[in-house]
Amino acid sequence: MDLLAEYHLWIMIAVLVGLILLPQEKRKKKSVLTLIVVLGFSIGYELIMSEPVTEMPDRVSHYFGQEGASHTENQHYYNRPEDRIEKRYGTPANLDK
Template sequence: MSLLAEYHLYIMIAALVGLVFFIPSEYRKKKSIITMIVVLAFSSGYELVMKEPVTRMPSRINRALNQDGADHDENTHYYQDPISRSKKTYNN
């Protein structure tokens, strides 16, 4: 594994600290700098909390959204049969 890939979290945190503390104040008001600060803060925070790279977040979201819903047997209080629900709604 390369040195850059191994220490990417520390590099992102160092860049964030550099942007927040060491950039002159007239540059801090620009939207691009603010956007970079927000993106770096989110990326660093995500990696610290989730213990995985930010690049795996889209696949995690995709897996969560593609899961099947609850079956009738699993969740009897919240499951409604679509046919009976449409009969109740539209009085067919």
């Protein structure tokens, strides 16, 4: 099992090349095209990011789980929602309703 984990990138590249070398009529199937695109994306991600593609969901979850900038951290660009509503509609915002 360690051998498979160690050479998984090379195995994916070999499968991708094998799929590309299939005869034209078999390559036009949607399932084969989907597999080629997914394998290509996975190989590209692993080569660019230098980490397994299985780490991507954790990275995305961490990115979207961060808190946004607070008013004190970003004074020049942060607008409170109440201020935006009041500026747009000209009436004091009452967001509790």
